[in-house]
Amino acid sequence: MKNLPKWVDLALIPLINLFLAFMISGLVVVYIGENPFRAMQIIINGSLGSAYGLGYTLYYATNFIFTGLAVAVAFHARMFNIGGEGQAMVGGLGTALVCLFIDWPHWTIAFPVAIMSAALFGAAWSAIPAYLQAKRGSHIVITTIMFNFIAYSMMVYLLVHVLKPKGQMAPESAKFVAGSNLPSAHDIFGWFGMAFPKSPPLNITFLLAVLACFLIWLFIWRTRMGYAIRAFGWSETAAVYAGISPFKIIMVSMLVSGGLAGMMSINSVMGEAERLLIDSVQGAGFVGIAAALMGRSHPLGVFLAAVLFGVLYQGGAELEFEMPAVSREMIVVIQALVILFTGALENLVRVPIGKIFMKLNTKQN
Template structure:
């Protein structure tokens, strides 16, 4: 076995390597900040202060974290089956239609907690449906899942633009968006829920879909590591030939796995459409589906790692906005560059430290006959 593929202790593979990759990314980012004449330590201070230093900042950080958990889980489930689903953006976008239709149909008649199950189901079904077509094309026609999911991101964008301009737009309105949901179609914000029990915190867009995200993490862990389906998914991802030899239906597994992945990506729409925007509008996904790829890579496709990586990217999103305000020389484009460096070191260069760590932590077997 080649050195980069040697098995490391779990705490090294899932903890130390991501930490080293993140440290390397931040060091390079610090050099960039230094080159423009700013203090890297001050930049780190404002990044942390802006994301975790006060109640509203924490709320925004966890709001972004919610989106990244959903899209990271979507990529991770597919990755365990050896599938690279980069269509989470389109799947979440199309799922917004499922969530919006449930809210538009029910918000005038029933309270939010009765609308919620239908919106949840609508988002999951529409996201799964949008992922099923690329899955079928790979399973039955041999089309590569990467190419088809990329294409379906653009198709979803075109379909949603047509619907919002020609069908769902309010009469007389110039905005390409649906009507705003009334109370029966809105998830409560966390600060509202806490006020019900007498706890007051600062207002933020954080809503109850954050709880759904945490539940989804537990369910994905149980699915992948505690069920027969999860075992079959991991077997196919490790060795498709072995899966076929064991009698597994690889085509069916491909479709089922992508449906689960698309359903998870669709949960992003629950946070954005029902939880925050309270209407269906253009481009509400805002690139969260693509960031989910980096989240899954950094989190090693494990729910615990995905939560930690999602919090990190949530901090970069919220803290980056505060940083750009407090240190104007560090523009929003530079914040995106820092995020890109984290993605680079966590993804494309994830094996940079692995050979050295293998030499340290992996013991070589003693040769037969050696004294």
């Protein structure tokens, strides 16, 4: 089924999978005695129907864009980087160290330094699993999962015993210096004389995420290294025969992947909380896997999938409030169904559609 038209592979199949996921979700809503069409209306209105909802939707989407791109880059090298959670946590540590111990005069100076620090820490955390994969053959899935737990334990220790201010009960760092506070969407719109609610945590990091999509597209499809990564992902044997070093490809792709995951912390740690928290990632690393799968590892697809999951997150919160019968667990079920149909059950749609196109091509010939 590899000869499907691109519009079928990149658009039609994901849309059908999405439709099936929402259809099954609707049946679940019917089962608990609620109207699925009203539930869908609440989700859409709550996430996209107001500036308030849109702000939260794009805030969540920003996290998922970074982690989705991180997974996508590794996918192109035929590796499954499931360690985005840990890499984002450690990236948050890099962000916090820059923002806590340097008295920045203005955010425009702190922002690029924090980006580099977050990316460096995230890349460093992914470097060890990458080296073990490249040199020792240790499976990247196993090592990155293990490093998620190590990262969480390390963050707990640092926040409880090292970074927590004296006399404070909550396991979190001190508030960052004022000069490192990023402008929110409210501030940015205010520069142009437009109004935007203050409460949504959407900030300038969203623009960084959009830029990251473009740069990753350039890297993967317009550079020699990107070509080598894709060639290695398609066939390691052929890539080696062509003179491509597996060690180099594994290390570069995982370092880029870890750096992207680490940059997610700019949004949640520096942009929203303005302090380092234990749960600053909030599962975004795992949602990024779904975004990469649904987006076919293409930056544009990852962006659209991330926005979709942002809609589900924000709209799900509104749905839980408007429909008390729909619990938080039910919202997770809906999100899980989207992941299930767009990821694990993709061939449920791909195979029959592939057969249809094969028959059509046979008739035309």
